[in-house]
Amino acid sequence: MIQGNIALRAPEPDDIELLYQWENNSEIWKVSNTLAPFSRHAIRKHIEESSANIYESGQARFIICRSDNMEPVGAIDLFEFDSFHLRAGIGILIAQESDRRRGYALNALTALSEYCFNHLMIHQLWCNILPGNGGSTALFEKAGFVLSGVKREWIREKNGFSDELFYQLINPAI
Numbered sequence: 001m002i003q004g005n006i007a008l009r010a011p012e013p014d015d016i017e018l019l020y021q022w023e024n025n026s027e028i029w030k031v032s033n034t035l036a037p038f039s040r041h042a043i044r045k046h047i048e049e050s051s052a053n054i055y056e057s058g059q060a061r062f063i064i065c066r067s068d069n070m071e072p073v074g075a076i077d078l079f080e081f082d083s084f085h086l087r088a089g090i091g092i093l094i095a096q097e098s099d100r101r102r103g104y105a106l107n108a109l110t111a112l113s114e115y116c117f118n119h120l121m122i123h124q125l126w127c128n129i130l131p132g133n134g135g136s137t138a139l140f141e142k143a144g145f146v147l148s149g150v151k152r153e154w155i156r157e158k159n160g161f162s163d164e165l166f167y168q169l170i171n172p173a174i
Contacts, residue, residue, distance in 0.1 A: 001062075003111035006104050007070065008062040011047045015063060018072055019043050022095050054081050054088075054120065064094070064108045073099045076108045078116070078125075086123035086174070088116065092139075100135070109143045117171040129165045130155065137165065145169045 001008040011019065023038040046061075054060045058081045064074040074094040081088040092109060094100050116122040127145065129136045141147075145167040153161035 001111045001115055002067055003114075004103060004107040005067055006073075006107045006111065007065045007067045008076065008108060008111055008115075009065060009070075011061055011063055011075075013044070013047060015072065016040055016043050016047065019047075019075070022075065022093060054078060055083055062108075062112065064092075064104055066104075073104050074108070076112050078112070081122075086121065088122055088125055090125045090127050105139050106142060109139065113143065113169060117173060121171075121174065123171050123174045125169045127167050129167060131163050131165055137167075140167050140169075143169065 017040075020038065020040050020043055023043065058079070060078045060081075062076050063072050064076055065072050073096070074092065076090070076092045078088045078090055090109070090112065092105055094105050113125060116125060125145075126148075127136075127140055128151070129140065131150075137147075146169070147165055148168045149166045151164040151166060154164040155162045
């Protein structure tokens with residue numbers, strides 16, 4: 001899938017080291033609900049199993065690459081796919097600060113949303129965002145997601161609990 005300056009592709013075995021670095025960056029664990037590091041074995045197994053379709057695995061991951069040279073800049077995931085209610089959660093990572101605010105995330109989000117709505121016939125996509133993450137709220141709102149609610153004291157932190165924002169994008173064709 002190509003959209004503007006990005007291309008989305010399936011993860012490949014050559015991505016193990018890159019995904020190992022991204023998944024084990026503890027600075028992003030808070031937004032990805034990660035509690036412990038991933039092993040290379042677990043990442044390799046995930047890549048091997050990612051060939052299963054979303055209806056079997058309930059998830060799908062795509063590598064976000066620059067469309068001009070196919071250099072990876074991040075990943076975008078579908079998770080908690082519900083085949084009865086036709087909805088899925090979506091999460092995105094642009095790994096390097098220097099690659100952010102260049103349109104990669106918006107183009108990836110647009111491409112994956114179109115794929116979900118036009119090919120998978122998903123009714124809605126949703127995401128969770130921490131209230132202090134202005135970059136993510138701006139990104140998802142620009143992509144058409146609407147704030148639907150606030151989960152009060154949803155995320156446990158060192159000094160208590162914080163809220164979590166719930167955004168949705170409804171497929172206008174279904």
